[in-house]
Amino acid sequence: MRRIDLEGTITPPTTPEDGYAPVAGRSREDKELLSALEEQAAAKTASDYQHIVWAYGLLWALFAAYGLFLWRKSARLRADMADLRRAVDQRAGGKA
Amino acid sequence: MRRISSVLPDLALVAAAPLVVYSVQRVFLHTPNERTMGTAFKIFFFHVPMGWICMLMAIVCGVAAGVQLRRRSQRAAAVALAAAEIGFLTGLGVLLTGPIWGHATWGTPWTGDARQVTTALLWLVIASYLLLRHFGQHASERLAASLAIFGAVNVPLIYYAVKLWKTTHPTTGVVGSLPPAMWASFWPGLGALLLVSLGLFAVRARQLILEGELDEAFVRLEDPRP
Numbered sequence: 001m002r003r004i005d006l007e008g009t010i011t012p013p014t015t016p017e018d019g020y021a022p023v024a025g026r027s028r029e030d031k032e033l034l035s036a037l038e039e040q041a042a043a044k045t046a047s048d049y050q051h052i053v054w055a056y057g058l059l060w061a062l063f064a065a066y067g068l069f070l071w072r073k074s075a076r077l078r079a080d081m082a083d084l085r086r087a088v089d090q091r092a093g094g095k096a
Numbered sequence: 097m098r099r100i101s102s103v104l105p106d107l108a109l110v111a112a113a114p115l116v117v118y119s120v121q122r123v124f125l126h127t128p129n130e131r132t133m134g135t136a137f138k139i140f141f142f143h144v145p146m147g148w149i150c151m152l153m154a155i156v157c158g159v160a161a162g163v164q165l166r167r168r169s170q171r172a173a174a175v176a177l178a179a180a181e182i183g184f185l186t187g188l189g190v191l192l193t194g195p196i197w198g199h200a201t202w203g204t205p206w207t208g209d210a211r212q213v214t215t216a217l218l219w220l221v222i223a224s225y226l227l228l229r230h231f232g233q234h235a236s237e238r239l240a241a242s243l244a245i246f247g248a249v250n251v252p253l254i255y256y257a258v259k260l261w262k263t264t265h266p267t268t269g270v271v272g273s274l275p276p277a278m279w280a281s282f283w284p285g286l287g288a289l290l291l292v293s294l295g296l297f298a299v300r301a302r303q304l305i306l307e308g309e310l311d312e313a314f315v316r317l318e319d320p321r322p
């Protein structure tokens with residue numbers, strides 16, 4: 001596999017007598033490859049996060065929906081209890 | 097004793113709240129990415145506990161249904177129904193988060209492997225049990241209880257599916273082999289989901305028992321005999 005120097009170590013150009021110094025460092029090919037890889041990695045991370053948000057969102061939405069269902073059931077049970085109490089009181093009043 | 101047991105569900109839900117926040121921030125901010133699956137691996141920290149809770153609830157439901165069949169206990173019937181509802185909820189969670197994770201890592205949401213199929217089967221059994229309990233006639237309660245026992249028997253099959261057949265799922269030892277940073281994020285997530293599930297389960301069981309007692313009280317009240 002081809003390796004890319006990610007640190008981008010640039011060897012300091014030596015100044016020859018005639019003043020010409022060749023550019024040293026990461027090649028254009030390496031830079032293009034690195035940029036393509038970075039793009040791919042960023043796209044993968046973004047897609048992963050989208051999946052995670054869906055998974056976690058659905059999970060907690062399920063629990064929230066069930067919590068709501070239980071809360072409504074509790075309200076109905078409280079109303080039934082009140083009805084029963086009223087019926088018992090009426091019956092006790094009728095007997096007295 | 098009765099007083100303590102009556103506040104336990106509320107205590108579980110209250111204790112779960114900070115643990116949920118802690119576990120989510122641990123998973124997102126302090127857990128390293130898995131080398132091959134990358135960021136999508138973070139779904140693992142809630143997907144696996146949901147699977148475990150679903151299996152636990154299927155077993156609770158099966159055992160309670162057995163007690164209901166043997167002793168004709170209304171309390172056991174209430175516990176079985178409450179466990180089935182939580183099992184249905186967590187099973188649905190597993191069946192939704194699994195394909196999302198699969199889509200991100202395997203490139204396909206459903207491979208039809210043994211663990212996926214057996215989990216889907218368990219969820220369908222639980223769904224059938226709930227339909228029978230909610231819409232069946234009086235005698236169908238016993239049929240529903242038998243179905244719940246069948247569901248509980250399916251649990252070891254889900255657990256050992258990865259050993260018995262060739263699957264895309266990892267083997268059963270994954271949690272034990274997690275590196276320390278991931279291990280430390282897994283347990284708070286499991287604890288949070290377990291506390292939420294047990295809290296909701298206890299609240300629901302209490303509601304069902306109360307519902308039965310209320311029905312009995314209404315019948316007795318309308319009975320003309322002295």
